[in-house]
Amino acid sequence: MCYYNGVKVTRSEFIRLKSIEKAIAKYDFLDKPLHIGFNYGNIPVLKRTPGKEDFELTQMEWGFLPDGNKWPYIKTREQADKIRKGYVDEKGKFAQYTFLNAVSEELLLKNKIYRDAALNRRCLALSTGFYEWRHIYPPHKKTGLPVKTAVKYPYHIGVKEHEYFYIAAIWNPWTDEQTGEHVDTMAYVTTEANSLMAQIHNSKKRMPTILTEDLAWEWMFGDLSEDRILEIAKYQFPANQMEACTLPKDFLRAEDPTAPFIYPETEVPPLQLVA
Numbered sequence: 062m063c064y065y066n067g068v069k070v071t072r073s074e075f076i077r078l079k080s081i082e083k084a085i086a087k088y089d090f091l092d093k094p095l096h097i098g099f100n101y102g103n104i105p106v107l108k109r110t111p112g113k114e115d116f117e118l119t120q121m122e123w124g125f126l127p128d129g130n131k132w133p134y135i136k137t138r139e140q141a142d143k144i145r146k147g148y149v150d151e152k153g154k155f156a157q158y159t160f161l162n163a164v165s166e167e168l169l170l171k172n173k174i175y176r177d178a179a180l181n182r183r184c185l186a187l188s189t190g191f192y193e194w195r196h197i198y199p200p201h202k203k204t205g206l207p208v209k210t211a212v213k214y215p216y217h218i219g220v221k222e223h224e225y226f227y228i229a230a231i232w233n234p235w236t237d238e239q240t241g242e243h244v245d246t247m248a249y250v251t252t253e254a255n256s257l258m259a260q261i262h263n264s265k266k267r268m269p270t271i272l273t274e275d276l277a278w279e280w281m282f283g284d285l286s287e288d289r290i291l292e293i294a295k296y297q298f299p300a301n302q303m304e305a306c307t308l309p310k311d312f313l314r315a316e317d318p319t320a321p322f323i324y325p326e327t328e329v330p331p332l333q334l335v336a
Contacts, residue, residue, distance in 0.1 A: 063269040064098040065192035098161040107185040125160040125248035126235035127174040136238045163248040165294035178231035186230040190219035215308040227277040229270040256335045257300035271298035300335035
């Protein structure tokens with residue numbers, strides 16, 4: 062899934078979607094190469110201007126919060142923190158809901174908290190590259206059989222010849238009923254992994270729904286049927302237009318978390334070429 066994303070725009074003068082462009086100089090939040098979803102911080106999002114074919118480049122809280130009158134009935138910031146960090150429910154079971162990602166195949170199901178947002182509040186998350194882990198099971202030194210616990214190797218993934226790109230997302234306004242705090246919250250949309258991401262995110266074989274410029278425009282501005290919403294939400298960006306590099310295992314603490322690190326091929330086999 063997509064829990065780690067980056068937005069560090071340094072070469073472009075504008076964020077451009079077809080004929081609409083916003084000057085980079087106007088914004089001071091496009092210089093963070095690593096956003097960690099579990100921090101529930103703000104990330105850059107393109108939000109449609111109501112009634113117009115225009116957008117606002119703004120920040121939203123990563124971690125979708127539904128209306129307080131709907132399950133799981135998050136009415137205060139304290140309750141939101143409890144849900145996100147995890148708690149023991151009335152049956153004595155541990156429960157946790159992050160709502161960082163919305164699974165495309167389930168987006169419009171009647172019982173899902175994302176349905177209304179997918180129908181009415183679609184947006185675009187900005188990315189200059191996201192992060193995922195590949196699970197490798199090396200042979201046991203004594204038996205020669207694959208070990209039971211995988212060794213995880215991080216990758217940084219982007220789109221070739223694009224400094225930035227768009228990921229399908231949905232958003233929801235949320236208000237703390239005690240303090241009156243109001244925030245716009247969001248979740249990325251994820252889809253089944255393409256042939257590149259299936260090799261990298263080989264534990265769950267999912268990836269963010271990266272959109273072409275035409276699909277990004279349609280996702281945010283189109284008057285879409287439910288079938289078309291699902292069709293775009295499940296779109297698999299072409300693997301041969303993506304690029305990926307391995308990172309050091311401690312990249313989360315690095316000054317430049319995107320700096321590549323090359324492992325021996327005996328340790329991390331090269332990714333297979335994709336069509």
